[in-house]
Amino acid sequence: MADNETANTPTSGVQPVVSLKIILKVRTPDGMFMHFKIARATPLGKLMQKYCERYILELTNVIFRFNGRRVATTDTAASLHIEDGDSLDAFHSTK
Numbered sequence: 001m002a003d004n005e006t007a008n009t010p011t012s013g014v015q016p017v018v019s020l021k022i023i024l025k026v027r028t029p030d031g032m033f034m035h036f037k038i039a040r041a042t043p044l045g046k047l048m049q050k051y052c053e054r055y056i057l058e059l060t061n062v063i064f065r066f067n068g069r070r071v072a073t074t075d076t077a078a079s080l081h082i083e084d085g086d087s088l089d090a091f092h093s094t095k
Contacts, residue, residue: 022077025087026051026064033087038077044088045073051090063091 020040024047025033034054036047044064048071052059064071066080066088 019084022084024077024082027087027089029090029092040078041076043073044071044075048073057092061093063093065089
């Protein structure tokens with residue numbers, strides 16, 4: 001093979017482009033969705049607080065889950081492997 005031929009040779013060190021921001025949906029108890037644009041490294045507590053402000057709720061009265069796992073305020077989209085378009089479920093308690 002000549003030096004300038006590169007067909008069918010694997011490219012080493014090439015990483016897929018990963019967006020720094022994603023759109024994350026939050027499903028409300030009534031089945032509606034709120035959409036948030038958030039950086040993958042941002043703690044999800046920021047999103048959770050905005051959700052609670054919108055519904056006039058205390059953060060202590062709302063549980064957020066991703067794939068059945070409770071989401072902590074310190075978790076990030078990157079740490080939970082959340083992809084663009086994924087959704088969290090919000091559950092409101094009646095304390």
